[in-house]
Amino acid sequence: MSSRARLAVFACAGAGLAALLLWGVAGLPAFGHYQGGYGNQLERRVLPERHTTNLVGAVVFDYRALDTLGEEFILFSAVLGVALLLRKNREQQIDEAPDDTVRSDAIRIVGLFLVAPAFLLGLWLVAFGYVTPGGGFQGGVVLAGALLLVYLTGSIHRYTAVTPRTAVEMGEAGGAGAFVVLGLVGLIAEAAYLQNFLGLGKQGTLESGGSIALLNWATAIEVTAAMLLLFKEFLEEYVVAAGR
Amino acid sequence: MIPLQLAVLLLVAVAGTAVVLSRDPLRQAVVNGAYGLVLTLLFVVFQAPDVALSMVVVGSIAYPLVLVVTIKKVRAREREDE
Amino acid sequence: MSYLPYVVAGWLFLVGLYGVVTSRNLIHLAVCLTVMQSSTYVLLLAIGYKHRSSAPIFYGIPAGSRVVDPVVQALTLTDIVVSVTVVALILSLALDVHDQAKTVDPEKIVEVSG
Numbered sequence: 001m002s003s004r005a006r007l008a009v010f011a012c013a014g015a016g017l018a019a020l021l022l023w024g025v026a027g028l029p030a031f032g033h034y035q036g037g038y039g040n041q042l043e044r045r046v047l048p049e050r051h052t053t054n055l056v057g058a059v060v061f062d063y064r065a066l067d068t069l070g071e072e073f074i075l076f077s078a079v080l081g082v083a084l085l086l087r088k089n090r091e092q093q094i095d096e097a098p099d100d101t102v103r104s105d106a107i108r109i110v111g112l113f114l115v116a117p118a119f120l121l122g123l124w125l126v127a128f129g130y131v132t133p134g135g136g137f138q139g140g141v142v143l144a145g146a147l148l149l150v151y152l153t154g155s156i157h158r159y160t161a162v163t164p165r166t167a168v169e170m171g172e173a174g175g176a177g178a179f180v181v182l183g184l185v186g187l188i189a190e191a192a193y194l195q196n197f198l199g200l201g202k203q204g205t206l207e208s209g210g211s212i213a214l215l216n217w218a219t220a221i222e223v224t225a226a227m228l229l230l231f232k233e234f235l236e237e238y239v240v241a242a243g244r
Numbered sequence: 245m246i247p248l249q250l251a252v253l254l255l256v257a258v259a260g261t262a263v264v265l266s267r268d269p270l271r272q273a274v275v276n277g278a279y280g281l282v283l284t285l286l287f288v289v290f291q292a293p294d295v296a297l298s299m300v301v302v303g304s305i306a307y308p309l310v311l312v313v314t315i316k317k318v319r320a321r322e323r324e325d326e
Numbered sequence: 327m328s329y330l331p332y333v334v335a336g337w338l339f340l341v342g343l344y345g346v347v348t349s350r351n352l353i354h355l356a357v358c359l360t361v362m363q364s365s366t367y368v369l370l371l372a373i374g375y376k377h378r379s380s381a382p383i384f385y386g387i388p389a390g391s392r393v394v395d396p397v398v399q400a401l402t403l404t405d406i407v408v409s410v411t412v413v414a415l416i417l418s419l420a421l422d423v424h425d426q427a428k429t430v431d432p433e434k435i436v437e438v439s440g
Contacts, residue, residue: 006347010343010347014343021336022333022336028373031330031331031375032245032376033377034395036373039374039395039397042395043382043392053384054294054384055382055384056294056382056403059396067400071405078411079414081418082411082415082418085418088422089422133381134294137404138297141302141305145301145304145305227306231309234309234414235313237317238316238317245327253330256334257334257337260338260361263345264344265345266354267350269354272357276357279364290371291375291382292394298402299406302410310417311353311417314353317421318430
């Protein structure tokens with residue numbers, strides 16, 4: 001089909017879709033007048049029932065933990081797919097890559113002073129994820145970013161040194177598996193899969209929420225390792241391309 | 245709706261259109277980074293700090309890396325084939 | 327005016343779809359897909375918003391104050407992190423197509439047999 005014909009078909013279909021969307025949107029409650037029951041119930045119940053101050057963290061790791069399990073497996077399989085596709089045609093191994101150490105002193109100093117605080121920031125975001133805004137997902141990406149800074153302000157060989165392949169792959173699989181196993185522990189202890197099973201602690205501290213903390217850390221480990229693996233696969237492609 | 249939300253919503257619509265209309269992939273990667281920041285603003289203004297954290301972290305760390313690496317690899321292969 | 331967020335979400339979806347349909351570069355296509363995904367984020371958060379409410383974090387504010395809906399925020403935040411890996415998968419597919427067909431233009435890809 002020529003591109004002109006395709007554009008004409010899209011114009012008709014797009015107009016139809018736009019009309020359908022407008023009709024659907026007209027049936028929604030006006031912006032600001034939320035009418036769902038779930039949100040209003042959670043607003044009242046999460047503090048007494050779970051003692052966590054971050055409601056979104058409680059929803060992600062307790063009330064809707066099954067959805068998070070599904071998302072983790074999407075993450076896992078997408079990174080698996082990337083690794084399979086990119087490793088298939090790799091022409092050169094990472095050890096044979098030329099030395100591409102950053103030469104500018106300014107960048108190296110920035111890296112020296114930024115990697116450790118960024119790593120600490122990631123750890124803090126994960127640890128206090130159910131008390132203040134944060135959580136396993138956000139903190140995991142920040143942790144991976146802190147280690148990526150080692151590549152950006154150093155060299156690819158230093159990045160490979162701080163992210164050994166075995167550790168990263170085991171971390172990713174271990175994080176996903178730990179989530180499943182913690183759900184099973186909830187099943188055994190409380191007769192529902194992914195039920196909260198440790199005691200609820202004092203609200204506003206790290207002890208609150210029971211097993212939310214454990215699921216939080218499992219997610220953080222999995223997201224960090226998945227992102228590191230993703231970056232590693234892409235960077236190996238880049239290094240081979242840049243070396244020419 | 246407060247005027248701040250109105251302004252940021254319009255900015256999001258404009259930025260999204262700009263991302264689609266940038267045809268060169270490298271230019272689009274930069275505009276995508278700006279779009280990510282505008283979306284973060286929108287999420288903050290809609291009282292969603294967790295979502296805003298997510299978007300800013302992903303849009304600054306992961307998206308530029310995967311996009312730029314793919315573009316560079318495609319160009320290097322094309323240069324090699326000539 | 328009170329339906330503007332939904333209209334913006336619909337606009338983003340249609341604009342992204344236009345980008346996908348008329349794209350001449352697979353990488354450009356992948357980024358237009360992310361624009362379509364962000365339209366769902368805007369829609370979800372707009373549905374969950376309540377007037378004169380604050381963020382769903384009760385640290386430091388008295389229990390019982392009005393907060394916006396946390397469920398839609400939970401759906402959105404996991405989706406944002408996961409969608410970047412899916413876009414990475416699409417981009418590595420584009421790299422593979424470029425390897426086989428020597429082009430990233432969707433209109434110039436000839437069927438590869440064998």
